[in-house]
Amino acid sequence: MIDQPAPLATSPFNTSSPARLPKFRCRNVQAYYGKTRVLHGIDVDIPDQSVTALIGPSGCGKSTFLRVFNRMNDTIPNARVTGHVEMDGIDIYSDQIDPTVLRARVGMVFQKPNPFPKSIYDNVAYGPRIHGLADYAGELDDIVEHSLRRAALWDEVKDRLGEPGTSLSNGQQQRLVIARAIAIRPEVILMDEPASSLDPIATARLEQLIDELKQNYCILIVTHSMAQAARVSEHTGFFYQGALVEYGETNQIFTNPVDQRTQDYITGRTG
Amino acid sequence: MPMLLGGVYLFLIVMAFVFARTLAIMRFYVPGLGAETRPHSVPNFHAYFAAWTAGFFMLLMLALYRLFFAAVGSVTIPLILMALITALTCLMSFKLTQREFKARDYVEGFVQFALFLCSGVVILITFGIILSLLFESLRFFEKIPLTDFLTGLEWSPQIPIREDQIGEAGSFGVVPVLLGTGLITVFAMLIAVPIGLFIAIYLSEYAGRRRRRVIKPVIEILAGIPSVVYGFFALLTIGPMVQTGMAALGFDITAQSVVAVSIVMGVMIIPYISSLSDDVMSGVPQILRDGSYALGATPSETVKKIILPAAFPGLMAASLLGVSRALGETMIVALAASKAANLTFNPFEAVTTVTVQIVTLLTGDQELDSAKTLAAYALGLILFILTLLLNIIAISIVRGYNAKFHR
Numbered sequence: 001m002i003d004q005p006a007p008l009a010t011s012p013f014n015t016s017s018p019a020r021l022p023k024f025r026c027r028n029v030q031a032y033y034g035k036t037r038v039l040h041g042i043d044v045d046i047p048d049q050s051v052t053a054l055i056g057p058s059g060c061g062k063s064t065f066l067r068v069f070n071r072m073n074d075t076i077p078n079a080r081v082t083g084h085v086e087m088d089g090i091d092i093y094s095d096q097i098d099p100t101v102l103r104a105r106v107g108m109v110f111q112k113p114n115p116f117p118k119s120i121y122d123n124v125a126y127g128p129r130i131h132g133l134a135d136y137a138g139e140l141d142d143i144v145e146h147s148l149r150r151a152a153l154w155d156e157v158k159d160r161l162g163e164p165g166t167s168l169s170n171g172q173q174q175r176l177v178i179a180r181a182i183a184i185r186p187e188v189i190l191m192d193e194p195a196s197s198l199d200p201i202a203t204a205r206l207e208q209l210i211d212e213l214k215q216n217y218c219i220l221i222v223t224h225s226m227a228q229a230a231r232v233s234e235h236t237g238f239f240y241q242g243a244l245v246e247y248g249e250t251n252q253i254f255t256n257p258v259d260q261r262t263q264d265y266i267t268g269r270t271g
Numbered sequence: 272m273p274m275l276l277g278g279v280y281l282f283l284i285v286m287a288f289v290f291a292r293t294l295a296i297m298r299f300y301v302p303g304l305g306a307e308t309r310p311h312s313v314p315n316f317h318a319y320f321a322a323w324t325a326g327f328f329m330l331l332m333l334a335l336y337r338l339f340f341a342a343v344g345s346v347t348i349p350l351i352l353m354a355l356i357t358a359l360t361c362l363m364s365f366k367l368t369q370r371e372f373k374a375r376d377y378v379e380g381f382v383q384f385a386l387f388l389c390s391g392v393v394i395l396i397t398f399g400i401i402l403s404l405l406f407e408s409l410r411f412f413e414k415i416p417l418t419d420f421l422t423g424l425e426w427s428p429q430i431p432i433r434e435d436q437i438g439e440a441g442s443f444g445v446v447p448v449l450l451g452t453g454l455i456t457v458f459a460m461l462i463a464v465p466i467g468l469f470i471a472i473y474l475s476e477y478a479g480r481r482r483r484r485v486i487k488p489v490i491e492i493l494a495g496i497p498s499v500v501y502g503f504f505a506l507l508t509i510g511p512m513v514q515t516g517m518a519a520l521g522f523d524i525t526a527q528s529v530v531a532v533s534i535v536m537g538v539m540i541i542p543y544i545s546s547l548s549d550d551v552m553s554g555v556p557q558i559l560r561d562g563s564y565a566l567g568a569t570p571s572e573t574v575k576k577i578i579l580p581a582a583f584p585g586l587m588a589a590s591l592l593g594v595s596r597a598l599g600e601t602m603i604v605a606l607a608a609s610k611a612a613n614l615t616f617n618p619f620e621a622v623t624t625v626t627v628q629i630v631t632l633l634t635g636d637q638e639l640d641s642a643k644t645l646a647a648y649a650l651g652l653i654l655f656i657l658t659l660l661l662n663i664i665a666i667s668i669v670r671g672y673n674a675k676f677h678r
């Protein structure tokens with residue numbers, strides 16, 4: 001199924017400089033639900049330590065594409081992904097790759113905050129416990145504190161770590177699940193419309209957080225807000241009906257799009 | 272005679288209905304017979320209003336007539352009265368069937384009232400049963416002191432009690448009966464809860480849609496087998512099987528052993544627990560599952576750490592429902608358990624249960640006033656209280672948990 005693409009460097013959207021290798025290389029990535037193809041051969045390189053935004057009208061395949069990177073499509077009945085996806089030069093769809101190990105390296109934040117019905121502490125400690133990340137006594141406490149600090153939530157919850165994660169506000173819950181994701185020290189964070197259930201203040205905080213996190217992580221974010229994509233991302237990809245129509249520097253996409261469909265979408269004439 | 276009254280009753284209601292409907296159509300819709308504005312209610316509501324009124328008052332009259340003039344026994348008088356009520360209804364309808372009359376609102380009121388009446392009747396019946404349980408039990412406790420009943424270690428009501436010996440202590444001690452019930456229930460749950468839970472985990476987390484669609488109904492067939500079938504299965508197959516199995520190990524046990532009965536009862540309860548638990552676990556939001564998988568958890572870790580805790584109150588409720596089924600189960604134990612009350616904790620001996628004793632006490636010739644008969648009420652009351660307590664515990668577990676984790 002996976003057809004080996006010959007020249008990896010000839011992607012039309014290869015934006016990474018030779019100095020910095022891309023985090024992901026996608027070649028001819030296709031996704032199916034049953035017999036319906038919803039991604040029609042995506043070729044793209046995703047740079048490391050920066051934010052890449054995926055935009056496009058509803059149903060164009062952004063979420064499906066995002067789930068390609070942590071193989072969450074594997075968990076959906078009927079879903080199938082073909083093509084070639086490399087992370088740091090290694091094919092993540094090869095038989096040697098254990099999806100659970102991959103997902104420990106590629107974290108994900110969902111559209112709706114989904115804290116587990118456990119305490120705040122146990123929410124953040126969930127991943128580290130599963131992957132055995134805490135070696136000495138007290139290390140788990142350190143991981144939890146560090147992750148909550150990174151997610152800019154520590155000060156608000158440090159006195160109530162035993163309370164259920166569901167007792168937090170929506171914006172706090174979203175930061176909690178980000179803390180939960182970074183607690184296993186992933187290299188990549190996938191975010192699927194992370195701000196869609198947040199108010200403007202919480203959204204601003206989230207964007208600030210993304211800005212800080214990108215020093216260390218490769219971040220992919222799906223968003224319906226042009227303004228948000230423009231604010232947080234270095235690169236933007238525009239999806240339309242299962243195809244990656246245009247990909248490039250965010251500045252260029254928003255000021256000088258090449259494709260007419262991109263132009264129409266960002267100016268609000270389609271979508 | 273009741274047939275005649277019933278027929279006439281229905282006929283008269285239809286009469287009232289047709290009368291009011293025709294009247295309304297003529298007044299509202301036939302040109303020249305009324306004003307030009309739209310009526311508040313369409314003709315059907317005027318008709319329903321008349322029908323409800325006639326039906327209600329005729330029923331009321333019949334009830335009162337039976338109550339006060341039952342001795343007269345005449346059919347003619349009620350018939351005449353019914354006709355009279357219908358005539359009055361039509362007269363009323365003649366006056367009330369106007370454009371502005373709010374027949375629709377009144378009919379809504381009638382419907383509400385009737386629905387309320389239904390639930391009210393059920394509640395009354397429930398209370399009636401509880402009260403009769405209580406009062407008959409009190410009569411029993413006049414003969415046998417409550418403390419003797421609750422603490423007595425010997426249960427042998429079948430021993431003929433002479434007039435002067437009624438109430439002699441030792442005959443009606445409920446402890447061995449309760450212990451027997453508890454023993455069988457515990458062992459049945461030891462089988463039903465784990466197996467039911469594993470089935471539910473497989474169905475909701477592993478089976479996938481297609482296999483689940485096949486397996487779940489098959490398991491639910493178990494729930495459709497009449498318990499009397501389970502009963503003779505326990506009596507004729509499992510009991511002797513356990514007996515010979517233990518004999519091979521050098522133990523001489525009865526065919527009515529707790530183990531044999533509990534195995535069958537456990538199997539009977541499995542589908543209740545698996546089906547309910549599957550519903551509960553499938554109800555755990557998919558985003559929690561996704562969250563766990565996205566952190567690199569395996570399916571079994573997700574089940575253990577996310578699904579089971581999140582579904583815990585529901586699983587608890589399912590298990591407690593299983594317990595109350597086991598407590599109240601009658602046919603299996605009536606056929607396959609002992610009638611004699613043994614005071615024992617040994618699962619390889621025979622014990623009796625509350626339900627078995629109720630059946631035994633009430634079959635055959637009975638004097639309604641004997642301690643033997645009344646004891647059945649006391650046993651029934653105990654069973655009721657136990658089940659009620661279980662329900663209260665289940666509800667409070669669910670409430671407490673919900674208050675903590677689901678806002």
Ligand SMILES: Nc1ncnc2c1ncn2[C@@H]1O[C@H](COP(=O)(O)OP(=O)(O)OP(=O)(O)O)[C@@H](O)[C@H]1O
Nearest residue numbers: 033038056057058059060061062063064065076078
């Ligand atoms: N589980 C599924 N089964 C079948 N089809 C699906 C499934 N999930 C998504 N699809 C289909 O795949 C296509 C792409 O869906 P996807 O969720 O990736 O779109 P999206 O760009 O994320 O849309 P939105 O902006 O609304 O979130 C849609 O046509 C959708 O109907």
Ligand SMILES: [Mg+2]
Nearest residue numbers: 062063064192
């Ligand atoms: Mg989406």
